[in-house]
Amino acid sequence: xxxxxxxxxxxxxxxxxxxxxxxxxxxxxxxxxxxxxxxxxxxxxxxxxxxxxxxxxxxxxxxxxxxxxxxxxxxxxxxxxxxxxxxxxxxxxxxxxxxxxxxxxxxxxxxxxxxxxxxxxxxxxxxxxxxxxxxxxxxxxxxxxxxxxxxxxxxxxxxxxxxxxxxxxxxxxxxxxxxxxxxxxxxxxxxxxxxxxxxxxxxxxxxxxxxxxxxxxxxxxxxxxxxxxxxxxxxxxxxxxxxxxxxxxxxxxxxxxxxxxxxxxxxxxxxxxxxxxxxxxxxxxxxxxxxxxxxxxxxxxxxxxxxxxxxxxxxxxxxxxxxxxxxxxxxxxxxxxxxxxxxxxxxxxxxxxxxxxxxxxxxxxxxxxxxxxxxxxxxxxxxxxxxxxxxxxxxxxxxxxxxxxxxxxxxxxxxxxxxxxxxxxxxxxxxxxxxxxxxxxxxxxxxxxxxxxxxxxxxxxxxxxxxxxxxxxxxxxxxxxxxxxxxxxxxxxxxxxxxxxxxxxxxxxxxxxxxxxxxxxxxxxxxxxxxxxxxxxxxxxxxxxxxxxxxxxxxxxxxxxxxxxxxxxxxx
Ligand code: DON
Numbered sequence: 001x002x003x004x005x006x007x008x009x010x011x012x013x014x015x016x017x018x019x020x021x022x023x024x025x026x027x028x029x030x031x032x033x034x035x036x037x038x039x040x041x042x043x044x045x046x047x048x049x050x051x052x053x054x055x056x057x058x059x060x061x062x063x064x065x066x067x068x069x070x071x072x073x074x075x076x077x078x079x080x081x082x083x084x085x086x087x088x089x090x091x092x093x094x095x096x097x098x099x100x101x102x103x104x105x106x107x108x109x110x111x112x113x114x115x116x117x118x119x120x121x122x123x124x125x126x127x128x129x130x131x132x133x134x135x136x137x138x139x140x141x142x143x144x145x146x147x148x149x150x151x152x153x154x155x156x157x158x159x160x161x162x163x164x165x166x167x168x169x170x171x172x173x174x175x176x177x178x179x180x181x182x183x184x185x186x187x188x189x190x191x192x193x194x195x196x197x198x199x200x201x202x203x204x205x206x207x208x209x210x211x212x213x214x215x216x217x218x219x220x221x222x223x224x225x226x227x228x229x230x231x232x233x234x235x236x237x238x239x240x241x242x243x244x245x246x247x248x249x250x251x252x253x254x255x256x257x258x259x260x261x262x263x264x265x266x267x268x269x270x271x272x273x274x275x276x277x278x279x280x281x282x283x284x285x286x287x288x289x290x291x292x293x294x295x296x297x298x299x300x301x302x303x304x305x306x307x308x309x310x311x312x313x314x315x316x317x318x319x320x321x322x323x324x325x326x327x328x329x330x331x332x333x334x335x336x337x338x339x340x341x342x343x344x345x346x347x348x349x350x351x352x353x354x355x356x357x358x359x360x361x362x363x364x365x366x367x368x369x370x371x372x373x374x375x376x377x378x379x380x381x382x383x384x385x386x387x388x389x390x391x392x393x394x395x396x397x398x399x400x401x402x403x404x405x406x407x408x409x410x411x412x413x414x415x416x417x418x419x420x421x422x423x424x425x426x427x428x429x430x431x432x433x434x435x436x437x438x439x440x441x442x443x444x445x446x447x448x449x450x451x452x453x454x455x456x457x458x459x460x461x462x463x464x465x466x467x468x469x470x471x472x473x474x475x476x477x478x479x480x481x482x483x484x485x486x487x488x489x490x491x492x493x494x495x496x497x498x499x500x501x502x503x504x505x506x507x508x509x510x511x512x513x514x515x516x517x518x519x520x521x522x523x524x525x526x527x528x529x530x531x532x533x534x535x536x537x538x539x540x541x542x543x544x545x546x547x548x549x550x551x552x553x554x555x556x557x558x559x560x561x562x563x564x565x566x567x568x569x570x571x572x
Contacts, residue, residue, distance in 0.1 A: 177208055
């Protein structure tokens with residue numbers, strides 16, 4: 001059997017993970033690659049859980065718009081997908097309104113006021129294991145609720161209580177545990193126990209088919225419904241969270257919560273051939289890296305290289321290597337550091353960056369560091385995509401960072417807190433949990449936002465909406481998203497066919513191509529190895545989990561729900 005045919009059979013059985021940081025669970029059913037996804041005439045939502053897509057669609061059917069649906073879907077994910085859906089984390093939204101205006105919202109977590117540059121180092125300057133990933137000190141000031149209220153204030157058309165109520169009802173009615181979820185609860189049980197005396201996830205050995213009712217979370221959401229944003233950012237819910245964190249040795253204060261604000265930002269927008277791509281700007285590296293990689297490969301006639309073949313993999317790998325080297329050096333929170341975005345995404349600069357690339361042999365990350373910029377002009381997660389019946393499009397990626405974040409579970413409030421602090425560079429040159437290296441630009445400072453890779457993205461062609469997409473997967477988000485743009489644009493794939501393809505990833509350091517196991521043909525892999533590329537297919541890695549929407553030529557919408565998870569497209 002051909003290896004790429006084997007991909008979906010293997011992916012159905014083996015234990016999968018988004019690299020070590022985001023362990024996922026076995027796919028228990030054997031799935032054929034479905035080429036065509038759910039088709040809707042006017043509105044579509046693709047998210048990590050059926051319950052969440054359904055709730056968002058019900059809001060659209062009530063006459064709500066994509067922004068209303070975003071708020072309802074996000075809160076429904078906080079209930080039904082505690083792995084990554086959250087009120088204790090943060091995220092980014094990229095949108096395009098029906099009249100073609102684009103924009104972005106940053107509700108990324110921030111370092112607490114009491115954070116210091118060396119807070120994860122011991123007296124010898126070495127990183128203290130787990131300090132930035134597990135427990136109270138790993139937590140960044142959460143931004144999710146601030147983000148949802150900011151969206152509502154600017155674009156909401158239904159009342160906030162209408163949008164939050166379905167999540168409250170779902171929490172009370174309970175959510176049926178899927179097989180994948182049951183495995184995850186089992187896998188993380190020990191780390192939940194290590195941090196928390198009690199949590200709903202420890203109440204019993206949850207099995208697939210059981211229903212969990214989230215009464216504490218329902219109460220929290222009711223309070224937010226009744227008292228608004230301030231219930232969290234200064235009020236009782238926030239105070240209880242701060243008290244719990246401080247008991248566990250954390251440093252977030254009520255002052256941190258009172259000062260937190262979500263920020264509207266101009267997204268990164270660039271052209272790839274005749275596509276216009278809009279993606280997240282700093283503090284996410286997503287849009288800048290994607291622009292660098294796609295512009296670097298633009299001069300090549302990609303179509304002549306068969307999909308996922310040796311030359312295609314090589315070209316993308318070399319562009320990725322260079323972009324991630326720049327990421328490590330230059331990128332950080334734009335509110336704190338100058339980042340030469342225009343220079344880094346300039347075509348002449350990128351052409352020069354690619355000039356030492358050779359088809360004959362693998363580049364060496366040890367020899368390819370960040371590029372030289374001449375002068376500065378004045379970087380566990382879930383993604384969902386929405387297109388409403390009015391033509392508005394919303395792409396949102398939200399996260400706790402690792403699976404269930406810091407594992408700190410505010411029992412009284414019924415929610416997990418993030419471990420986003422690990423996205424900072426705790427020490428220059430030392431990898432974080434995604435193996436990403438950082439430098440001064442991404443050093444910790446009070447109130448600074450940690451660099452992200454989350455890349456909610458919108459693609460237009462001929463001035464019209466073409467795709468809405470994004471992914472979880474830490475460092476691999478950027479490469480997962482851009483491979484899907486290329487699948488559709490260069491290889492004429494349908495949306496579902498595209499999200500189901502095997503993916504690969506290179507991030508400069510470590511100097512290897514990470515590949516989903518058994519998704520690539522052995523001849524291409526052999527040729528790459530002969531050229532000197534190191535390939536890692538081990539550890540049952542999966543690269544991203546892409547939920548996307550494609551606008552078909554007749555105006556219908558096709559959902560791409562990634563078969564790597566329980567992801568579901570629903571529409572009308
Ligand atoms: O912001 C980031 O880039 C990371 N905190 C995202 C984490 C993630 O995607 C984990 N999921 N697999």
